[in-house]
Amino acid sequence: MKTPPLTLAEAQSRLLALAPTLAVDHREAADCAGFYLAETLTARRNQPAAPMSAMDGYALRSADAAGPWQVVGESAAGHPFAGAVGPGQAVRIATGAVVPAGADTVLLQEDCVREQDRVMLAGESPRAGRHIRPSAMDFAQDADVLAKGTRMGAAQLALAIAAGHRLLPVRRKVRLAIIDSGDELRMPGDACAAHQIPASNGPMLAAMAASLPCTIERHGPIADRRDALVAALEAAASADIVVTSGGASVGDHDLVRPALAAIGAELDFWRVAIKPGKPLLVARRGHQLILGLPGNPASAYVTGFLFMLPLLRAALGSADPPPRPIPAQLATPMDRGGSRMEFLRAVWNGTTVAPLDLQDSGALTPLAHANALIVREAGADAIPAGSTVPVYLLENGASG
Structure with a gap:
């Protein structure tokens, strides 16, 4: 039989x-776009490694919230202030710069007025922790940052490199x-x-x-x-x-x-x-x-x-190899299904999806104009417009 x-x-x-x-290779991270991680990736450092300013302004002590403050130095990205902030003092600070010792808040430059080396409050009073990115806010050393089987796109590559990796384990x-x-x-x-x-x-x-x-x-x-x-x-x-x-x-x-x-x-x-x-x-x-x-x-x-x-x-090494359908609203009605599960070439506009008229398996024109496949289950009843149907989105350039 x-x-x-x-x-x-x-x-x-x-x-x-x-x-x-x-086999697993260890490739330069910058050359791993499109690959899948063969192992879970852990961080080799804290990010940020030290408290960082999230804004441009002045690093100071929240205990001195009323001001005024004496400017005693500057902390720029890559060039931290060498000393500590004392009572009544402030350090000019840039976004991404290390918050100096003694300071626990950043006063926004638009909330103050500076006259030579003197800064006075002209807006919202500073609060402890305000506009500061704490150490390890993004990730901590030894924490898992990317799971095995993750596909490496632009953001994933940036995270892997920021976590301290130059070589990545991929198939x-x-x-x-x-x-x-x-x-x-x-x-x-x-x-x-x-x-x-x-x-x-x-x-x-x-x-x-x-x-x-x-x-x-x-x-x-x-x-x-x-x-x-x-x-x-x-x-x-x-x-x-x-x-x-x-x-x-x-x-x-x-x-x-x-x-x-x-x-x-x-x-x-x-x-x-x-x-x-x-x-x-x-x-x-x-x-x-x-x-x-x-x-x-x-x-x-x-x-x-x-x-x-x-x-x-x-x-x-993908953790999830099959394509996954999304729900979409049917723009036009569909006839009853046949004896097999069908995949209808269709156009999805971001909200609704409509099957193309010609569905012959030898036809390339509808395939080239399609950006989706509508799934019609075997033996499915006729489906009215407005119904929700499963759809596979295609990356064939038709919608771009």
Whole structure:
């Protein structure tokens, strides 16, 4: 009896459990954008290391709140005042400068009047702790600042460096090979007869993967011959992950599975109950994982989004590899769902989302104009406008 297709959740879970384990590198923090931490990061210093002024003004004692004060020096960022503040004294202080010993408040420059070395109150009276960032306000030495599996963006890199780290523990880049196959495919820019099309899936999948730390090699387009596909798979033997596009279905010219058998790869699962993208397969060859995506471009994109990108994130050490939907209000009604979970190409305007009219898996125009995928559950009832639906947001440039 034929095994039924897996659900999306089952297929993603099985795939991610097979993600290759990559060696940990210690890279310069400034070169770690897009990587995921392989270990929890702890602070090696306090931030701030000493009490700092949050504003420009005068550091003084709150006990002398009425003033006036005698200015005895200056504390600038990187140039602290060497002495201590005594009764009736003040130190001119800049934002980010160390608060001198003896001072416990900062009087804003707009709340006072200065005449030569004498400062007089002209506004709100200073209070203890006012406009001072205490030591370790941001983080304390030995505190956890970033969890294992965190993706390093601009703010995370700044935090890691501020916490005293020059090198960060991250997984090495994924070695990814992309193979697109089909007799109908021609190189981009080549003339195409009526029975031929430009090979767009390989560049599309490579562009998707380029958002993550990968080294990408491309093979193809490959002819629909088993020996050609076997040769391409052998040429990609050093890759951690191989992604094929096309040839994963059941037709006479769909040769991915026979080619996998020829190289000794073991099929883990095949077919997922989603639309588009049902003929998806996963196989293993030693430590290498092979992900077979459908050949129709919208199917390849959707399965690349739902499977290839999460697999790459998992291999890189992400704490949460799958994409997560957000709730959005439906702008137009949707028909009853079919027998499979569907992912409708759609446009989200920040408030409402509307499915595009053309949903054919071979159509690239709606895919290029979409910035979201609406999830329609299998067998779902018709959904009226104004209803809340789950939506995956895409980063394909359509909304930018």
